[in-house]
Each structure stands twice: as C-alpha cells, then as structure tokens.
Amino acid sequence: xxxxxxxxxxxxxxxxxxxxxxxxxxxxxxxxxxxxxxxxxxxxxxxxxxxxxxxxxxxxxxxxxxxxxxxxxxxxxxxxxxxxxxxxxxxxxxxxxxxxxxxxxxxxxxxxxxxxxxxxxxxxxxxxxxxxxxxxxxxxxxxxxxxxxxxxxxxxxxxxxxxxxxxxxxxxxxxxxxxxxxxxxxxxxxxxxxxxxxxxxxxxxxxxxxxxxxxxxxxxxxxxxxxxxxxxxxxxxxxxxxxxxxxxxxxxxxxxxxxxxxxxxxxxxxxxxxxxxxxxxxxxxxxxxxxxxxxxxxxxxxxxxxxxxxxxxxxxxxxxxxxxxxxxxxxxxxxxxxxxxxxxxxxxxxxxxxxxxxxxxxxxxxxxxxxxxxxxxxxxxxxxxxxxxxxxxxxxxxxxxxxxxxxxxxxxxxxxxxxxxxxxx
DNA sequence: TCTGGGGTCCTAGGACCC
DNA sequence: TCTGGGGTCCTAGGACCC
Numbered sequence: 255x256x257x258x259x260x261x262x263x264x265x266x267x268x269x270x271x272x273x274x275x276x277x278x279x280x281x282x283x284x285x286x287x288x289x290x291x292x293x294x295x296x297x298x299x300x301x302x303x304x305x306x307x308x309x310x311x312x313x314x315x316x317x318x319x320x321x322x323x324x325x326x327x328x329x330x331x332x333x334x335x336x337x338x339x340x341x342x343x344x345x346x347x348x349x350x351x352x353x354x355x356x357x358x359x360x361x362x363x364x365x366x367x368x369x370x371x372x373x374x375x376x377x378x379x380x381x382x383x384x385x386x387x388x389x390x391x392x393x394x395x396x397x398x399x400x401x402x403x404x405x406x407x408x409x410x411x412x413x414x415x416x417x418x419x420x421x422x423x424x425x426x427x428x429x430x431x432x433x434x435x436x437x438x439x440x441x442x443x444x445x446x447x448x449x450x451x452x453x454x455x456x457x458x459x460x461x462x463x464x465x466x467x468x469x470x471x472x473x474x475x476x477x478x479x480x481x482x483x484x485x486x487x488x489x490x491x492x493x494x495x496x497x498x499x500x501x502x503x504x505x506x507x508x509x510x511x512x513x514x515x516x517x518x519x520x521x522x523x524x525x526x527x528x529x530x531x532x533x534x535x536x537x538x539x540x541x542x543x544x545x546x547x548x549x550x551x552x553x554x555x556x557x558x559x560x561x562x563x564x565x566x567x568x569x570x571x572x573x574x575x576x577x578x579x580x581x582x583x584x585x586x587x588x589x590x591x592x593x594x595x596x597x598x599x600x601x602x603x604x605x606x607x608x609x610x611x612x613x614x615x616x617x618x619x620x621x622x623x624x625x626x627x628x629x630x631x632x633x634x635x636x637x638x639x640x641x642x643x644x645x646x647x648x649x650x651x652x653x654x655x656x657x658x659x660x661x662x663x664x665x666x667x668x669x670x671x672x673x674x675x676x677x678x679x
Numbered sequence: 680t681c682t683g684g685g686g687t688c689c690t691a692g693g694a695c696c697c
Numbered sequence: 698t699c700t701g702g703g704g705t706c707c708t709a710g711g712a713c714c715c
Contacts, residue, residue: 290683292683443714446713500687504684505685506683597685
C-alpha cells in the first residue's frame with residue numbers, strides 16, 4: 255500500500271454552474287465575466303473551440319461574442335460557492351484526506367492497493383459527482399501534488415482518458431512529462447519559465463532532470479521543492495484545515511472613477527464590514543488593517559497608495575475597524591485623482607480562542623461584550639436574509655459606483671424563491 | 680469609455696538587542 | 698584617529714496560485 259495524491263477540479267467550473275441552472279445554454283458558447291464585467295474569466299468548451307481567449311477584456315471581445323452568438327454572464331459567486339460546497343462534501347466522503355484548495359479545486363489522498371491503477375475508482379467518483387450535482391470533474395492521480403496536477407492536465411488533454419489519469423503507476427513517465435510545457439508545471443510562473451526557457455528547459459521532463467544546484471542558486475527552496483515533487487518525492491503535504499488563514503482582503507473596482515473623499519470613505523466602510531464579518535465567521539481576530547486605492551494603471555498619471563494601521567488589542571469589532579480604516583483613508587486620499595479601485599486587507603490574524611481580556615475596567619468589559627453580541631446578531635440576520643439587510647448608518651448611502659453586473663443570472667440555489675419550478679405534465 | 684478579486688509563501692533588508 | 702559581530706523579529710515586495 256502506498257499513498258496516492260489526487261487532484262480534482264470542476265471542468266470550466268463557473269461556466270458549468272451557469273449551464274446547470276440554465277439548460278438552454280447547452281450546446282451554445284458561453285463566457286463568464288469577472289467582477290465589474292471586466293474580463294472573461296471562464297468559458298465553456300464550445301466558446302473555447304470558437305477561439306475566445308481567456309482573460310481578455312470584455313469590451314474588446316464584445317463584438318466577436320455577439321457575432322458568434324455566444325452567451326455572456328456576470329459572475330454569480332453565491333451560486334458557485336453553493337455548488338462548490340456540495341462538490342466538496344462528496345469528495346470529502348470519498349477521500350481519506352481532503353484539502354479544499356480553491357472554489358473549484360481540491361487535493362486529496364487515498365491508499366493505493368499494491369500496484370493497482372486507480373482509474374476505475376476515479377471513474378466511479380466522477381459518475382457519482384455528475385449524478386448528484388451535474389458538474390463534470392477531472393481527476394489527476396500521482397505520487398505528489400505536482401505530479402497529480404500534471405496528471406489532471408493529461409486527463410483533460412487526451413480525450414480517451416475521459417477526465418481521469420493516473421500517472422502514479424507508470425514507471426517511465428518521460429513520454430508524459432514531455433507533453434507538459436514547463437510553464438504548465440504547478441509553481442512555475444511567468445518569471446521562472448522565461449528563465450528556464452533561456453536555459454533550454456521547455457518541458458516538465460527537462461525540468462525534472464535539471465541540476466538541483468543550478469535551481470537552488472536561482473530559486474532557493476521553492477525551486478528545489480518543485481524538482482523533488484516532479485521526481486515523485488512528496489514535499490508539499492496535504493493541508494486539511496484551512497481555518498488558520500493569514501489575511502482577509504476585500505477590494506472592488508468602481509463602475510466609474512470617483513474623486514471625492516466621501517465616496518472613498520463609503521466604499522472603505524463597506525469593504526471593512528464585509529471583511530470583519532468574514533473574520534467573525536472564521537472565529538478570528540485581526541490586529542492590523544491596510545487600506546489601499548489606485549487610479550487606472552493604463553492611464554498616464556497613475557497613482558496608487560496604501561496605509562497600514564495597528565490595532566492595539568486584536569479585534570473583530572466592525573466599529574473599531576471602521577474607525578481606524580477611515581483615518582487611514584484620509585491619509586491615502588488625494589484630490590483630483592480618478593480612483594477606480596479601493597480595498598482593505600486585515601492581517602496578523604489570530605484565533606479568537608485566545609482573545610486578550612480587558613482586566614480591570616468594568617465599564618469597558620461590559621461595552622466589549624455588548625459590542626460582540628451586536629456584531630453577531632448583525633451577522634446572523636445578514637447571513638439569513640442577504641448581506642445588506644442590516645448595516646451601519648455610515649454605509650447606507652446609495653452607491654452608484656458599485657461594480658457593474660449587467661448580465662447576472664437571477665437564479666441562486668441558496669434562496670428558495672429562486673429555485674426553478676418544474677411543472678409535471 | 681471599458682482591463683477582476685482573493686489568497687500563500689519566501690526573501691532581503693532594516694530595526695533592534697546584547 | 699579609531700567605531701564589532703551575531704542573532705531575532707518584522708515588513709515590504711516579489712512570485713506564484715486559482
């Protein structure tokens with residue numbers, strides 16, 4: 255018995271979710287846009303075959319999408335998050351360990367019976383997910399995370415694999431590693447692949463066989479880890495708990511540039527409220543806040559700025575965080591700058607299990623407790639009835655600059671009123 | 680006109696200490 | 698005139714991921 259590492263992801267996840275709730279799209283091209291309807295961040299296979307590139311700004315491809323009669327959707331994260339939860343539940347029941355890596359992707363592990371190929375196991379899991387959720391997935395299997403990622407590429411790339419590939423039982427992996435371009439290896443990005451190409455390294459096999467002193471000199475332990483994983487030595491373990499996150503950031507682009515301090519303040523308050531309710535959801539406290547804003551990077555007088563403030567006693571209290579972040583907002587604001595984006599980052603997070611108690615001041619203790627209760631009640635109501643049901647006075651002003659979502663799908667599987675009605679004949 | 684958002688990890692260099 | 702060396706902690710920024 256040995257441990258097999260699995261990498262499982264939803265195929266064209268956002269597009270698949272949209273197709274799930276709107277079957278009329280089936281067979282047609284579909285793209286999903288980023289926040290603010292900025293770029294194309296997902297396509298179904300039909301749109302890909304029609305030559306629509308990933309990451310392109312929407313305004314540049316609008317005409318082409320129209321001509322080809324490709325459907326367009328704004329992203330609907332409430333829907334994707336819900337489908338994702340259902341998917342992860344099934345995976346958790348079927349793997350021994352599971353690390354949820356992103357909304358559409360997980361690493362897992364199971365014991366491999368001696369020398370046994372896990373193709374059939376994967377096929378069963380894939381069928382189970384499709385039957386229960388209606389989303390197609392791909393499964394890559396190997397000895398390490400890097401190899402299971404490569405396996406997943408091969409599962410998608412080679413049609414006869416029908417979405418599953420197990421590189422872990424193949425002794426001579428060379429012909430397969432040769433098929434993987436070096437920039438497709440997990441952990442090799444733009445910078446590293448440019449450098450590797452200049453050294454004549456173009457695919458995963460050549461990378462595996464590079465001298466480790468050479469890679470260590472240039473990229474330190476990060477490079478060595480990737481090399482070892484390619485050779486089949488597990489260096490990046492499965493991380494099951496993700497509760498101890500290190501920072502929370504909330505940022506948005508505006509639908510049009512803003513240049514008044516008041517608008518910036520309102521935006522920052524709104525982001526702090528979202529961030530602090532996330533913080534409470536994960537039972538964490540923060541002791542530092544950064545606020546940032548910038549103008550259009552493509553413009554001539556590009557301006558960006560940020561400021562960080564410390565919180566003396568780690569907290570998850572919206573009121574304290576709003577106060578500090580507004581002071582910081584004052585610092586980064588400059589008149590006559592056309593701001594297109596702003597955000598907040600909470601860092602130095604810690605578990606609220608070890609919250610520092612106020613010791614001697616009875617009045618402060620009372621205030622602290624009632625504030626905590628108030629925050630939790632607000633969270634509870636907003637979780638049940640939508641994010642803006644109850645809010646702080648300062649954030650209630652009408653916001654015209656809120657991001658665009660012109661093509662949003664209406665249906666949310668998280669709201670009973672939006673569940674489609676099916677009439678039996 | 681119009682180019683997303685949310686994360687992690689690592690490293691170099693500064694501040695500070697003895 | 699001449700001004701050490703070693704360690705730790707923190708931060709900013711880079712590179713990468715989805």
